[in-house]
Amino acid sequence: MTINDGERKRWSNIKTCKTKSIARERKSIMKFAKELQSQMVPEWRTAYMDYDSLKSILEAIETKRKTTRTPIQRKHTIYRNFSGLTRKLSSRSVLSEMESQIPDKEFRQVDEEVKFVAPVDDLGELEVEFFKKLDDEVNKVVKFYKAKVEDVMNEANMINKQMEAFIAFRIKVHDPPSNFDEGLEMARLASEVANVSHISVSSPSRNSGTSVIDVIKEEESYHEVSSPFEDDKEGVKNEPEIEDIDKSKGQAKGKINVRHAALDILDQVKLNNPPDTPRSTFIRILKGPAQNDLKFNRYSLKKIELQLKEAFVEFHYKLRLLKSFSYLNMLAFSKITKKYDKISTRSLSASYMKMVDNTYLDSSELNKLVERVEDVYSKHFAKSNRKKARNVLRPKARRERHRVTFIMGFLFGCAISLIVALILLLRAYNIWDNEHSPKYMDNVFPLYSLFGYLVLHLIMFAGNIYFWRRYRVNYSFIFGFKEGNEIGYIQVLFVCFAIMALALSTILANLDMERDPVTKDYNVLTELLPLGLLVLLLLVLFCPINIFYRSSRFFFITCLFHCICAPLYKVVLADFFLADQFTSQVQALRSLEFYICYYGWGDFRIRENNCRESKVFNTFLFIVAIIPYWIRFLQCLRRMSEGKKAREGANALKYLSTIVAVSFRTANTLNQSFAWNLAAWITSGIATIFVMYWDIVIDWGLFQKNSKNKWLRDELVIPHKSVYYVASVLNLLLRFAWMQTVLKFELPFMHRQLMLAVIAALEIIRRGIWNFFRLENEHLNNVGNFRAFKSVPLPFQYEDDELKDE
Template identity: 25%
Template sequence: MRFGRTLDEGIIPEWRAQYLDYDQGKKIIKRLCKGADLPKPAEATPGSFYTDQSYAETNVSLRLPSPALNPRKPSLQFRRSSAVKLAGTSEATGTPSSESITDRSPLLDNDRIRTYGGEASVDGTPAVSQQLPLTTFTRNATDVFFNWLGGEVNKIEEFYREQEKEAVRRGDELKKQIDTLQKHRLLLKKKKQSAVPGPTLAWLDRLEFPSVPKCFSNKNDIDARNSHRDYGFRSEVNYTHAKYMLKRASYDYYQNLLKLKSYRALNETGIRKIVKKFDKTFQTSFLESYMSQTSRYNMHTSKQVDILTEDIIKLYAENFESGHHKYAVEKLQRGEIYDPHNRSVLLTGLLIGAGLPLFIRAIYAGVRDLHRGHEFAVRFYLQIWAGFFFIDLILLLLSLNLYAWQHFRINYMFIFELDRSIAMDYRQFPVLPASFFFTLSLLGWINFDVSAGKFGYYIPCLFLGLLVVAFAAPYPAFWSTRKWAMMALLRLVLSGLYPVEFRDFFVGDIFCSLNYSVSNMALFFCLYGKGSWWDNETEAETCGSSHSRVMGFLNCLPAIWRFLQCWRRFLDTYDWFPHLLNSSKYSATILYNLFLSYVRINEGNVTYRALFIVFAILNAVLSSLWDILMDFSLSIDLRPVLIYPRWAYYVAMFVDPLMRFHWVLYVVYWDQTQQSAKISFIVALIEVVRRFVWVFFRVENEHATNVGQSRAFKDLNLPYFYTDETPTPTQSPTLTQGSSATAIPSSRTQVVCKSDSASPRFTAVQRILRRAHTMDFERRQQVADTDQEDSDG
């Protein structure tokens, strides 16, 4: 789908499947030009050159008919010079021979079939030296091409109508919200005049409290409560904030209208270019007549989008710019001024550049002292700092994920339901892990390589304190992002008590790869809870993994959180698949970590070792299959919608299962207890890298599903909701859900699976597996499932 590089940049990623499939059109023309055997369109069968775009899909009610050769000039005929004979034709019949069609192109430089209106003679017939009937080859080629193009135009027309209706609905809703804003302003004036000073507990309503699963509560009550959710807080609407939200919603709405105009213009250009290419290849002249037919369609005749554009400009000017139409147009067009975030990029580079030498020096000093055996405390220091390091490493790798998603135009903000007005840009986010890395490197270098005396024993405590203050203190820098992260952590700790959103299970899976850091919390607090642990090696050893059962429990804790989330999803939906099956997978993970702890505590116990190996194999196999089939929705033939290069998916299908078997290192080095800390570090490092790969494809798979279902935009971020159809000024305006997805119905399957010849049962199972990942979470406002494939299976 490429109309040239310049035009391709204007394609909206989430609407990509709804654009004219220009690449498919070029393939059809190329195969037609090669003279392939062409069945009649009505007799098209699988295996022909248009297998990827089934002919049956184009046979719909609104399909444009194959255009007449020239409806304005019905006497149009082919003509040839009497001195030139058509290549590959029979002299007796003048029709192409089968050999000329299959073995060579009948469209050679000197033997091209040309169509044109022809100048009429006195009797009204074309003034040609010789008239020939339309050849079977050319007629079939024309029918096949224009039947395919008719289906594409029909797809574009239907999608445009749906988007236009949605734009009208959103425009009406925005007008209603702005009218409520004015009533809100008058209501505040009245309250201010009659307000009585006194204490208030309104701040309690800002917290979002845990909820009961839907199976234990009335569905209407749950939906009403969930409609208040916005980034984990709900509250009475502040007028200033509501005004800001509506200004932002007006800008978003205006930009969506511009994108709809761009969609219309790009498809018109694509249709014109593909017909022009056909004309150029076959030396025909269908362009003018075909474009005149498509000009009767709604996407060309309707002026609704233009009217809505003028309405939103007028509405914005009257309510936010004191009636200044010029200022309103400038602000709506300008919107967010592009900010390259040069300072953030520079600061990230400086922090990483300054911290890297210190980090290398600290590692060198720590390993040197460890091998010399100067201080037994060095081993514990390395474990503590390694726990901090893995947290920072996964954040640095997440920065690379964000960059890749931006490069491949994956709408991760839509997937995570982030508010673009307050979310960090992908160039800003690395500042946080870069600052974390520099501080860690600096204090680690002081701890290992600088003679700090007894003060050095408290440096890890200092680093932890700085980390907590930097993350949780309510200072302005990145406050919205940090608040979002804090609420995500709270919901994770209370897993099972909150509905599972995308961020909830995503953060839970991230922590499943950070169990090294989580379990090290027990080591850290145990050591520093004993006071002068650095003077008593025997006492310090009791805090290690070979003695601490708390450390083993914390190693299982992330998997327990995910287990509870799976059960919450089951209780909210009553769908045993995939939630109960997924909970079984995390049960295997819990048992794997549990018996790993037993093996460490009971060294030499053969029974625990055997059970560990059994559950390690079970966990690795189940997790690998789940990653490939569910989270990535991949198989041998991949899947219909791919965002990354094809080779990347095959690499992921090999690398992810391979890294799942990192537990083999524990088995190999069981009898070398002195290597246990190093092996644990290596295994944890492999798991973090594997999670880095998993994040790439899990979010990409979600985006591919959104593309396939044409979930293009979030609903407008509006401040008010209505308890009935006619709200009054006395009603207390409250926050609605901040962002939700809208599923746009589509009458056609966007992409046809390549395994058309597979059995129906296999295809149905394949569809179920590819759709399973969409059930891992719920959106803040439920989305109607419009995928027609599921109903067929």
């Protein structure tokens, strides 16, 4: 029997369509796997459904079915009971359904979880493995989600109590008892106060009469209590209705008692005054009484309101993350079960997902809670403007604008062109062999090297941000950036290349080696260009106008102020991270000192200075060099006093040893003698060993002997282990850059100032490498503890809560 061309073509088309369908399906699966990875909360990644492992099992099942000519026959009843489709899933595994259908030897009870022990004869081994893994993933996800929802419920209860005190405080401030018309307002309060003491917070459950929506019933009563003191949507204050007011003396007295009962809550609370400000720190040091008494004024009310706003924003963010967690896992379970249906030619995903829908993982009640939180915020903090409230509670991510990328690229091109022009001018005019060249290197080059250090540091930081994003290190959460305002590597490079282009332009303008033959002076205007550029950058940094990334600039200024005022402020990661950056910019700080000396006491018109001969200047060489290390030393002492951690004390000793080493190296540079050189060798060697151990073992978390990754750590974000070994060796080598100062190593073709600049640049590069792995380790610590939220201090503290803490 022969097959004609038409028949052959039809079978070919069928085969092609089938191949394309399989390819589309595989592409869809791969696309969802990447989407799941990109949208999951980085700190919770181990709590999400393990989609890749389930997908790999299904791929093995599909491969086995293709290699087997006859499909494996299975008993439908056993399959249904095994997959848990006949009973609503609780905290037990869905495999518990098989207990009544198969011999007891196949299962056993371990810690309230049904564990599959041996495969069922009538099922394929891979399918048994798939459903066992699927059941474990359901249990894992539901258990984690339930624990997080319970934490949210506890926090909702705390916020309820905070709002209760806040409303009473606001009533007290806006309408003190002496000016309050009891007869008009008490009728409004009487019907609402009763609800305040009957608020119940419960977990979402389909079998109970309560839901998570009960959490904010108290806020419903707050709307009415606080409305006389807030403008309505039309901007007119709500007036109390007086038709239903009972004017009898007995009921009026009862209304007064109701108001007093509403304000009695203030007798049970006091202000939280954590030691995070200079004033509170001094009080703590002097062991004076904490200023926790309530002061009923508008300033205190404004401060409390700001704290509660921040608490609401963070609480709303937690709810949104939980919603996303629920949605992504539900979608993942749906995708993987549909994939199983296509491989096994069954239609069981709908039944399985119906069972999953009835678990604790359903987020419908959480959606309602999110809406109510927005409603409460709009009524109390946004004058009933829901759109304004949503903009605050749901900040939009920073949009990547193409014009920023275009301008960044244009500035980069300008910088490259200026570098080429500078090299050509140096060669054309043979400036290196010019008789005025040493004077230029001693007086002008240190001024411009400051901008070189800054540009290099920004380039390294932009690279850090790029790789943090690529490997999903949540740097914005670790640093505490405001959601939607975190700066990206494109923005950092834009600032970097703008500074680079301006600095190179001023260098070309100031590359004048000829003096006026009469006055023997250089052009005053060009000699002031470095100072003008420095002043311009400082003006932009402190500019209050909303230009050039104001939120990021103010964040930097705040952290800088906390560093300067150490240890008066509570130390967070962003503060000591910035102080660590300054420890690698000692030469830049000395350049700032040179600016003051050169333009203040030198004669910049003839490019001469006597700074090196000044005792004041040499004294400040010591002071400026140890300031960053001294700040870190004080920060470590502050953290040690708060956390009582011995590690912080050891860290303080590390910076103290570095201060001693830097001081002896500076003294050896200024006073050439064997004694100073020997002291510099000894102190620098001890400090280097100390800091190298701290970098690798403590800051990076590497060099763990029993790690599954040899001499590294168990969790790594970079798949290539060699990167960690290379980074460790580079950090070790670059730590010995200080040896140049004690060995007096110099190259004949390189000026001393240029050699110092190269050594400083190597230290900046080392710091850039350190930055990535330091934040990677911090991120992995957050992942290990599932820390995805920052803690927001609440304004009020209840007496009963204080007793519980004690």
